[in-house]
Amino acid sequence: MSARAVLWDFDGTLAIRPGHWGACLVEVLDAREPGHGLTRGDLTPLLHTGFPWHEHDQPHPHLSDPDAWWQHIGQTLLGVLTSAKVPAARAADHLRHFRGTYLDPASWSVYPDSAAALALVAAAGWRNVIVSNHAPELSDLVSGLGLGAHVDDVITSARCGYEKPHPAIFDLARRAAGNPNTVWIVGDNPIADIAGAARAGIPGVLVRTSTADQNFVTMLERSYGRDDWQDWRQHCAIAAPTAHAAARYILDAHPNGA
Ligand SMILES: [Mg+2]
Numbered sequence: 001m002s003a004r005a006v007l008w009d010f011d012g013t014l015a016i017r018p019g020h021w022g023a024c025l026v027e028v029l030d031a032r033e034p035g036h037g038l039t040r041g042d043l044t045p046l047l048h049t050g051f052p053w054h055e056h057d058q059p060h061p062h063l064s065d066p067d068a069w070w071q072h073i074g075q076t077l078l079g080v081l082t083s084a085k086v087p088a089a090r091a092a093d094h095l096r097h098f099r100g101t102y103l104d105p106a107s108w109s110v111y112p113d114s115a116a117a118l119a120l121v122a123a124a125g126w127r128n129v130i131v132s133n134h135a136p137e138l139s140d141l142v143s144g145l146g147l148g149a150h151v152d153d154v155i156t157s158a159r160c161g162y163e164k165p166h167p168a169i170f171d172l173a174r175r176a177a178g179n180p181n182t183v184w185i186v187g188d189n190p191i192a193d194i195a196g197a198a199r200a201g202i203p204g205v206l207v208r209t210s211t212a213d214q215n216f217v218t219m220l221e222r223s224y225g226r227d228d229w230q231d232w233r234q235h236c237a238i239a240a241p242t243a244h245a246a247a248r249y250i251l252d253a254h255p256n257g258a
Helices: 019-034 040-047 066-083 088-095 098-103 113-121 138-144 167-176 190-199 212-224 245-250
Strands: 004-008 128-132 153-156 182-187 204-207
Touching: 004 167, 004 245, 019 040, 019 066, 019 088, 019 098, 019 190, 040 066, 040 088, 066 088, 066 098, 113 128, 113 245, 128 138, 138 153, 153 167, 182 190, 182 245, 190 204, 190 212, 204 245
Parallel strands: 004 128, 004 182, 128 153, 182 204
Antiparallel strands: none
């Protein structure tokens, strides 16, 4: 059994869907209602509440069935579209196409170093486990993007009922990795990934993120920065520009398998 593992965030760390949920809504509208006139800029401000990760201190086992999870998301998106003046009946009809559009691997971009980073860790005899606040079908998406070869397991919040930074999802990821003696996390979210894991006893490397970017910090603290996470910066001392650089840092911190 491997005694070491790296936990990986997915979205923004290994791959990204450019424009996120707002862009996907626009794609659906473009396909279904040409000339609708809405932009991602119109919709994104309406997407800051209503997703399970916005209530990350609340377990949601009642959403663990994929259809139940998407029904919950569909209600949130229906509220977004109706707030943007799309008639409710038409919005509901459009949203029947959202799930397939969001999950289409062709709409996702894998960072150029991601596969090499996973391969580097696996070649050193470590396990790779993805732990993400994401959709129920994340495991299929990981495979569809060609990242599955060196991934031992995928823990997605939609199925397990806990959102990072809740400690329970890190416990599940650690268990999925075989309860290794040595475990690290790599992620782009200072609170959900790095501070959350740190409180579960897991050191982390922050990637692809500048905590000097005030727009990012404002978004971060709006989504995750409840009173009890105000100390997140103290957990983010280790940073790397890429996933591959993070993998290299972690392996170098354990020479000769130490
Ligand atoms: Mg992320």
